[in-house]
Amino acid sequence: MADMLTVTVGTTDYTFDWIAQHIRIEAGVTEVTAADLKTAIGDAQDDVVAIPFPPISTNYNPVTLTGSSSTFLNVVLNDQWRIDSLSGSGTLTVGGGNVVNVNNGIDIFVPNVLVSMVNNTSAAGVLVTGGGGGTAADVWNYILTDGNVAQADLIAALKAAKFAGAVSA
Amino acid sequence: MSTDNRTIINDCEANTGWSGSDAATAVSDSGLFFQGSNALATQYSNVDENMSTTQDSVGAGTFSLDWSDSTLYMIIKDNLNQNFASGGVQFIIGDATPDTIGYDVGGVDARGVPLSSAFNCYRLDVSVIVTTPGTFQVIAGAEANLVQTACTHIGYGGIHASKAVGAVDNCWMDCFRYIANGSYALTVNGGTVGTPETMADVVGDDVASGWGMVANPFGTQYLFAAPTQWGDTGTASSYFTASGEQWYFVGDNAGGHAIGAGNFPFRLIGNGTGTNSWVLNGVAIVNTGTAAEFDMSNTDMNIVEMDGCSLQGLGAIQLPSSGGTSRFTTNTIFSGCGIITSNGADMSGSSVLTPAISANTSGLIWNENADTTGLLDDMTFSKTAAVAHHAIEFGLNIPTTNITLNGCAFGTDFSNGLDTTVGDETFHFLDTTGTITLNLVGCTGNKGYRSEGVVVTIVDDPVTTQYTVTTDAIPPVVIEGARVFIEASDGTGPLPFEEAVTIVQTAGTATVTHTAHGIPDGTSMVIRGATQNGYNKTAVITLINANSYSYTVDSGTVSPATGSPICSGVLIHDTTNVSGIVSDVRVLSSSQPFKGTIRDSSGSPYYQAATIVGTVSNTTGFTATVALLSDE
Numbered sequence: 001m002a003d004m005l006t007v008t009v010g011t012t013d014y015t016f017d018w019i020a021q022h023i024r025i026e027a028g029v030t031e032v033t034a035a036d037l038k039t040a041i042g043d044a045q046d047d048v049v050a051i052p053f054p055p056i057s058t059n060y061n062p063v064t065l066t067g068s069s070s071t072f073l074n075v076v077l078n079d080q081w082r083i084d085s086l087s088g089s090g091t092l093t094v095g096g097g098n099v100v101n102v103n104n105g106i107d108i109f110v111p112n113v114l115v116s117m118v119n120n121t122s123a124a125g126v127l128v129t130g131g132g133g134g135t136a137a138d139v140w141n142y143i144l145t146d147g148n149v150a151q152a153d154l155i156a157a158l159k160a161a162k163f164a165g166a167v168s169a
Numbered sequence: 170m171s172t173d174n175r176t177i178i179n180d181c182e183a184n185t186g187w188s189g190s191d192a193a194t195a196v197s198d199s200g201l202f203f204q205g206s207n208a209l210a211t212q213y214s215n216v217d218e219n220m221s222t223t224q225d226s227v228g229a230g231t232f233s234l235d236w237s238d239s240t241l242y243m244i245i246k247d248n249l250n251q252n253f254a255s256g257g258v259q260f261i262i263g264d265a266t267p268d269t270i271g272y273d274v275g276g277v278d279a280r281g282v283p284l285s286s287a288f289n290c291y292r293l294d295v296s297v298i299v300t301t302p303g304t305f306q307v308i309a310g311a312e313a314n315l316v317q318t319a320c321t322h323i324g325y326g327g328i329h330a331s332k333a334v335g336a337v338d339n340c341w342m343d344c345f346r347y348i349a350n351g352s353y354a355l356t357v358n359g360g361t362v363g364t365p366e367t368m369a370d371v372v373g374d375d376v377a378s379g380w381g382m383v384a385n386p387f388g389t390q391y392l393f394a395a396p397t398q399w400g401d402t403g404t405a406s407s408y409f410t411a412s413g414e415q416w417y418f419v420g421d422n423a424g425g426h427a428i429g430a431g432n433f434p435f436r437l438i439g440n441g442t443g444t445n446s447w448v449l450n451g452v453a454i455v456n457t458g459t460a461a462e463f464d465m466s467n468t469d470m471n472i473v474e475m476d477g478c479s480l481q482g483l484g485a486i487q488l489p490s491s492g493g494t495s496r497f498t499t500n501t502i503f504s505g506c507g508i509i510t511s512n513g514a515d516m517s518g519s520s521v522l523t524p525a526i527s528a529n530t531s532g533l534i535w536n537e538n539a540d541t542t543g544l545l546d547d548m549t550f551s552k553t554a555a556v557a558h559h560a561i562e563f564g565l566n567i568p569t570t571n572i573t574l575n576g577c578a579f580g581t582d583f584s585n586g587l588d589t590t591v592g593d594e595t596f597h598f599l600d601t602t603g604t605i606t607l608n609l610v611g612c613t614g615n616k617g618y619r620s621e622g623v624v625v626t627i628v629d630d631p632v633t634t635q636y637t638v639t640t641d642a643i644p645p646v647v648i649e650g651a652r653v654f655i656e657a658s659d660g661t662g663p664l665p666f667e668e669a670v671t672i673v674q675t676a677g678t679a680t681v682t683h684t685a686h687g688i689p690d691g692t693s694m695v696i697r698g699a700t701q702n703g704y705n706k707t708a709v710i711t712l713i714n715a716n717s718y719s720y721t722v723d724s725g726t727v728s729p730a731t732g733s734p735i736c737s738g739v740l741i742h743d744t745t746n747v748s749g750i751v752s753d754v755r756v757l758s759s760s761q762p763f764k765g766t767i768r769d770s771s772g773s774p775y776y777q778a779a780t781i782v783g784t785v786s787n788t789t790g791f792t793a794t795v796a797l798l799s800d801e
Contacts, residue, residue, distance in 0.1 A: 004702065019702055042770030042800070045778060051654040051742065051766065052695045052707050055778045059800060 005050060007043040014040035018053045021079055022110055027086040034073045034097025037083075041075070056081050058102070073097035077108060084110035085117060095120035170359030170366065171374040173382065175242065175348040175395075178234070178323055179226045181209045186224025186231070189324065193220055194338065203244050203288040203343045204379025210338035213247070213329050217306050219271055220342065221261045221324025234347070236262065236295045237317035240432060241347045242354075242395070244381045245281075246288045247340035249329040252276040253425045256306050256328050260293035260426075263322030268310030271326035272298055272426065279425030282384050282394040288343060290381035290394050291422050296350055297429035344379060350432040354395035355382045358407035358445075365408035365446070368416075389414040396461075398436045399447050400470060406443035412450040418483065421458025428459040430484075435461055437489075439469030444494075446472035453479040460484030460525070466512045468492065473514070476500050482525070483507065489514040491537070503532075513537040517546040521560070523553045529592035529619075535572075536564025546575040550595075550614075552582035557592035559583070559619065563607075564599050571606035579614030586617040587627070594619040596627075608754065626690065628756050632790035635752035636781070638745045638767055641796040647749025648769055648776070648797060654707070655740040655753075655765035656695050658782060662761030663687055664738025665694070672696070672704050672734055677724035679704060682717050683736055689755065693739035694720070700732030707742050740785065741765070757787035767795055775800040 250257030257276025263269030360366035439445030491513030601622030690712035703726035
């Protein structure tokens with residue numbers, strides 16, 4: 001059908017349905033990362049089928065705060081887009097970043113009583129590599145000390161941190 | 170430097186072989202000869218009188234020549250003639266029988282080409298000797314018995330308006346020549362880059378040699394009595410120029426006997442070694458009598474430049490070929506001429522007015538495999554009354570996709586009929602198959618067409634919508650392969666915006682009923698809202714009529730479409746080229762607001778999607794550059 005498209009990232013098929021606004025994860029898949037989801041959405045959105053439709057998501061890419069910490073990748077699904085597991089049992093976990101819906105927050109799954117679905121999000125919005133904690137202070141330090149920061153990166157960092165609760169309006 | 174290519178049959182230097190109504194006396198008084206150093210003086214009265222000779226003065230013997238397809242020339246000084254209709258000036262030829270006939274060629278009202286010292290050049294095209302005009306005086310034998318292929322006499326006859334008084338000669342004969350039809354009697358070449366040959370030079374040669382082929386009666390006016398070619402057929406260079414002159418191609422005897430059609434040719438001819446140049450600026454060429462054909466297409470002519478000129482009453486004209494060092498015929502008026510064939514050189518700013526052509530032919534032929542943009546810009550065409558002809562014929566060799574005319578004016582006398590066969594449509598397409606789009610930018614007047622089979626789309630005053638997509642780097646780098654989608658964003662423009670339609674499907678063809686959609690064939694629509702997803706897509710449509718079109722869907726799509734299908738017009742649905750550009754060219758009856766998106770996110774480097782909005786002006790189009798932000 002013209003409003004559906006399947007793309008593959010790694011070994012996982014993602015089927016996009018622009019009428020239902022569902023991203024269907026193939027059966028048997030138990031874990032989806034925010035990065036793979038972003039790649040799949042990008043692939044799908046760039047297709048001839050998708051071009052008449054508004055973007056599926058707005059993404060905020062990781063921004064390095066210090067040598068050991070960065071903000072999360074934040075994938076914000078637009079409109080009523082949700083994730084749907086085609087599995088008949090088991091678990092589907094979404095992690096590796098924050099995947100949320102701009103209207104529904106962390107409620108990003110199509111209800112499915114047969115599958116246990118988990119959305120791992122972080123209010124901190126900071127990813128720490130090798131110990132040490134990223135804080136709001138890290139964000140401000142990044143903003144104030146990084147002379148090469150691009151305006152777009154600044155905005156992205158602030159939005160990501162705000163979304164994750166690291167800074168307030 | 171000029172050359173006379175004709176053959177002298179009698180130079181009238183001596184009276185050997187001459188006989189007739191009077192004696193012929195060689196005279197050498199100043200003003201009484203034009204060629205050589207003598208002329209033959211004789212006396213004519215107010216009755217039909219004649220003088221002729223059997224003598225080939227060059228060969229010093231008699232002659233028998235085939236003149237059946239030749240043009241004869243004579244130089245005469247005589248200002249007492251009756252008018253043409255009364256046989257005032259006669260060109261005499263005869264055979265051995267003898268059948269000797271005086272063919273009427275001129276008179277006091279048809280003076281031929283006036284030369285210096287009150288001499289005149291008269292011509293007789295033997296190939297049309299009876300039909301043009303068909304009047305003659307029989308001197309001996311019968312006209313019907315004249316053997317044109319074995320002529321043995323030549324001379325001059327006439328009837329004077331007044332009776333001769335006393336034994337005083339009153340007319341002078343000075344040289345008889347001939348040349349086969351289809352040949353060029355006069356060759357003009359020589360000159361240098363710094364000192365090109367001019368008409369003053371040509372006339373100087375003519376007078377010095379006693380040819381009588383060109384004349385300069387006064388000022389910048391030049392008369393041509395003979396088929397002429399410019400250029401060098403050997404290996405040498407030649408340079409000719411003229412500016413601000415008036416040329417007359419005299420295809421008859423200024424009235425009187427006319428040269429046969431096709432027997433008054435002019436051409437430019439070069440060679441593969443030397444440089445041959447012919448440059449005219451502000452020259453008016455007027456053709457009287459038989460139409461002169463002019464061939465400027467020789468590809469060995471390095472330079473053919475004609476600007477601000479005017480050609481009136483000529484026959485078929487072959488314009489310069491493309492290429493060379495410099496070839497064009499710009500800002501030139503072709504008025505009352507035969508079919509003009511462009512051979513690819515620039516003729517912008519020129520006019521083809523009231524051509525002398527037949528029905529269902531065209532004033533201008535374009536048969537080049539090249540777009541007309543920049544070559545036929547700003548031209549003006551007008552139609553000849555009572556003749557159903559076209560303005561432009563597009564031949565079999567034109568591009569197979571599209572051609573563009575810019576700023577042309579066609580007036581309202583050509584037909585507006587689209588794909589009609591009256592013969593007076595503005596354009597005539599000779600191709601029998603395929604498709605062709607004719608873009609008319611800033612053109613006025615009627616724009617109908619006749620096609621011999623090719624499917625023609627006329628796009629009148631198209632505008633360009635163009636996006637260039639780059640990175641946000643400094644300096645920006647163009648992005649190839651970015652997908653650009655632009656559709657109507659509201660209903661104020663000419664494109665449909667979310668208009669309700671009905672759709673049915675048969676054998677994979679979805680037929681859309683869409684009242685007054687206004688969408689041209691081959692453009693795109695975006696269909697949304699059908700319950701059956703197979704109908705919802707961006708599709709290139711095939712026009713059926715003003716209220717319906719079709720597009721391709723899966724043959725299994727349930728028919729008819731249910732839900733609330735709606736359609737919007739799409740301006741662009743394409744990916745950027747190697748220059749980062751997508752564009753659309755089409756006619757918009759009013760400005761078109763649009764919305765859309767640019768995406769390039771299916772492979773590294775990834776970019777964030779951009780949302781675009783704007784308005785395409787129906788007069789100036791729309792051009793913008795969008796920088797995509799990195800999404801990595």
